[in-house]
Structures are given as C-alpha cells and as structure tokens.
Amino acid sequence: MxxxxxxxxxxxxxxxxxxxxxxxxxxxxxxxxxxxxxxxxxxxxxxxxxxxxxxxxxxxxxxxxxxxxxxxxxxxxxxxxxxxxxxxxxxxxxxxxxxxxxxxxxxxxxxxxxxxxNKTNEFIIHKEFPYHSKIFDSKSALVIGFGGYLPFLIKETSINNIYVCDLSYKTRYEEMNSMLRDWLIDQPEKKITFFDSFEDHADKEYDLLSITGSSLCNGTLSQILNAHKNSFNIVQGQSAGIFPKFLFEAGVDMVSTTIKPRAIVKDAQKDLSGKFLTQYFEGGLPFIYLLPN
Missing domain, CATH: 3.30.390 (Enolase-like; domain 1)
Incomplete structure (x- = not known):
C-alpha cells in the first residue's frame, strides 16, 4: 500500500x-x-x-x-x-x-x-522559502491534496488556472468551497477546478504540481510523478519529512516539510484524536525546504 x-x-x-x-x-x-x-x-x-x-x-x-x-x-x-x-x-x-x-x-x-x-551533502537545506521562477510564473498548477500550497498559489503567484485533486472532495464540498471563497476574495481572475480522481486527469499537462506528502502513505506518489515528469514538482507537508534522495531521482524538484520534535510522542499518546498535535502540525513547526544538490 x-x-x-x-x-x-x-x-x-x-x-x-x-x-x-x-x-x-x-x-x-x-x-x-x-x-x-x-x-x-x-x-x-x-x-x-x-x-x-x-x-x-x-x-x-x-x-x-x-x-x-x-x-x-x-x-x-x-x-x-x-x-x-x-x-x-x-x-x-x-x-x-x-x-x-x-x-x-x-x-x-x-x-x-x-x-x-545534512550529513551526506546529497541535497541542499533552505530555512527560507526559495524563489524559483517556475513556482511564481507558471501558467497552470495541479494541487494534490486540498490545502498545502493552494492558498499560496492563489494569493502569491501569477498562476490563473489551478486544478485541485482531493479524494474527499465530494464529502468535504461545503468546507472546501467556504475556504476557497475566502482565498479568492482579492483574486477574482483565478480559476479553480476541483476533481476527486487523479486517473481521470493524469494525461493533462501542468507547469507546476504541489503534492501532499501523505501520497507516500497511500502509495500514489510514484504514479503521480511518473505521469508528470516535465512539471516542476513540489512534495510538501508534515508527511514529506524523509531523506529526499529517491524523491529527487523520481522527479521531485523541491520538498517542503518539518523536523519533528520528541515532544509530539507524549502529546500523541495523551489523546489519540490528535487534539494535542495541532499545536505542532498546524503552523507550530518551522518549515525547511530541500533541493537537489
């Protein structure tokens, strides 16, 4: 899996x-x-x-x-x-x-x-978001996993055509569209298209992909990268925090993630619903940015 x-x-x-x-x-x-x-x-x-x-x-x-x-x-x-x-x-x-x-x-x-x-010098670690023209000046983008860099792409880049693939879109329709309306208030020219099946759109080309790191857990990341070798591919999120050698070899251009503190173990054990983990995973940990060397 x-x-x-x-x-x-x-x-x-x-x-x-x-x-x-x-x-x-x-x-x-x-x-x-x-x-x-x-x-x-x-x-x-x-x-x-x-x-x-x-x-x-x-x-x-x-x-x-x-x-x-x-x-x-x-x-x-x-x-x-x-x-x-x-x-x-x-x-x-x-x-x-x-x-x-x-x-x-x-x-x-x-x-x-x-x-x-970075003991091996096989990649570069940035503590600030690295500027790359393919992020800011692309014409189209696909965001896999609602959230992530979607608000950033809407508010901070010139990308007007943004596609969002999320498996839970049908069940979270109201929630997602409410958040989207807030992000689009000052960006009326942006066109956002939702779908909930990657396979139905795998043959479409995009300049930029922003892929949730949890695609490593459900086994879909390699499939996504194989279908989009010519895009600028970002893997982002808390679940993306792995040694990036094979991500880069598979076509990833940047990894955006965090380093996990020991304190999260006890807080995870306190309540299995995860309510004590939101302080870390919803803005509490500084991001690092990994690039090929």
Missing amino acids: HDPLIDKTIQYLNCLRDDNDISIKHIVLGSYFTVVELSDNNVGAVMSYYNANHLINGGLMHIINDVIANDPQLLTSKDGFSHSIFNDWKNDHQFSLACACILCALTSALSQPYLST
Missing part, C-alpha cells in the same frame, strides 16, 4: 547509519497522525489513513506494544508485519493501511538526523 519510494529510502538509510542496533521505542496509532519514536530518540510522523478506533478496539495496539517490548527491531522493515503474531489481521484492509503509515513514519524518524544536519 505504501509507495515503493519508502522501501528504497529505508534500505538506503540502513546502509548510511552507524548504529545497526536501532529499534522502535514507541508507535502511536492516532486518528490524526501516526507517530514513531526510535531508540535514538528520533521521531517521525505522518498523516493517518486508517480507522484508528477499529484497530485499537480490535486490540492491534496491544499486539504492537508486545512486539516492541519483546523484539523492538522486528517492525523496522515491512517484513516484520508478516510475522505470525499478526495472522488475525492480515486480511484486514485497515491493518494494511496502518502498516503503510507506520513504515512511512519509521522512514521519517530514520531521516530526521539528516534533515537537521
């Missing part, structure tokens, strides 16, 4: 790191975000794409905690989720979604030391 770029990144980071005994200390399956803390205290977090209540009420969190207590290295690869201890869950679609999110959060945690210090 998760994107193949995640497997490549985990394998690469396992080769890079000095500590071969790294293990998982905590996993939090929350309705808002999935959080992983490693034995070296690095933390990763990605948006949750599963029904957390279904998994928790079914006892999955107890099983995961038992695994971490007895074999904390087992879940540091996708093979760990094939262990017999998960036999009762293997045909559960929500379990598959949770495994994908855990692996993405694990990749995020493994990546954090490199995003803060």
Whole structure:
C-alpha cells in the first residue's frame, strides 16, 4: 500500500547509519497522525489513513506494544508485519493501511538526523522559502491534496488556472468551497477546478504540481510523478519529512516539510484524536525546504 519510494529510502538509510542496533521505542496509532519514536530518540510522523478506533478496539495496539517490548527491531522493515503474531489481521484492509503509515513514519524518524544536519551533502537545506521562477510564473498548477500550497498559489503567484485533486472532495464540498471563497476574495481572475480522481486527469499537462506528502502513505506518489515528469514538482507537508534522495531521482524538484520534535510522542499518546498535535502540525513547526544538490 505504501509507495515503493519508502522501501528504497529505508534500505538506503540502513546502509548510511552507524548504529545497526536501532529499534522502535514507541508507535502511536492516532486518528490524526501516526507517530514513531526510535531508540535514538528520533521521531517521525505522518498523516493517518486508517480507522484508528477499529484497530485499537480490535486490540492491534496491544499486539504492537508486545512486539516492541519483546523484539523492538522486528517492525523496522515491512517484513516484520508478516510475522505470525499478526495472522488475525492480515486480511484486514485497515491493518494494511496502518502498516503503510507506520513504515512511512519509521522512514521519517530514520531521516530526521539528516534533515537537521545534512550529513551526506546529497541535497541542499533552505530555512527560507526559495524563489524559483517556475513556482511564481507558471501558467497552470495541479494541487494534490486540498490545502498545502493552494492558498499560496492563489494569493502569491501569477498562476490563473489551478486544478485541485482531493479524494474527499465530494464529502468535504461545503468546507472546501467556504475556504476557497475566502482565498479568492482579492483574486477574482483565478480559476479553480476541483476533481476527486487523479486517473481521470493524469494525461493533462501542468507547469507546476504541489503534492501532499501523505501520497507516500497511500502509495500514489510514484504514479503521480511518473505521469508528470516535465512539471516542476513540489512534495510538501508534515508527511514529506524523509531523506529526499529517491524523491529527487523520481522527479521531485523541491520538498517542503518539518523536523519533528520528541515532544509530539507524549502529546500523541495523551489523546489519540490528535487534539494535542495541532499545536505542532498546524503552523507550530518551522518549515525547511530541500533541493537537489
């Protein structure tokens, strides 16, 4: 279910790191975000794409905690989720979604030391939004995942034709259109087109793509990038915080994300709805911008 770029990144980071005994200390399956803390205290977090209540009420969190207590290295690869201890869950679609999110959060945690210090010099880290003419002067843009850079593209660029693909558009129609009206108050010339299926529009060309990082969790990022190799591609958001080597090789031009503090683990554990995480993930963490070297 998760994107193949995640497997490549985990394998690469396992080769890079000095500590071969790294293990998982905590996993939090929350309705808002999935959080992983490693034995070296690095933390990763990605948006949750599963029904957390279904998994928790079914006892999955107890099983995961038992695994971490007895074999904390087992879940540091996708093979760990094939262990017999998960036999009762293997045909559960929500379990598959949770495994994908855990692996993405694990990749995020493994990546954090490199995003803060750039030990390998394989990419450039900017703390300020980098100017690029293809961002500001494009003619058309596709935003995958409502929000993200959509208000920025409306208010701060000359792009008049903006397309938005969001799988939840039909169920969040009123909410999205209300926010959109506010963003468009001073931009009447902007044309915004919504759709909820990427496949129906995959063959259309855009100058710029702004892609939610959570596409790594639902396995769609590689498909999107393969369809738009000639666009200027940005992957953005809290879930995009992974070592970017393979993102750049796949056609990403910029990654916009954050470094995750340890404090989010305890706040995620306090309330699985994620209400204590909004202070971090809704404007509380400074963004960094990763570019190819």
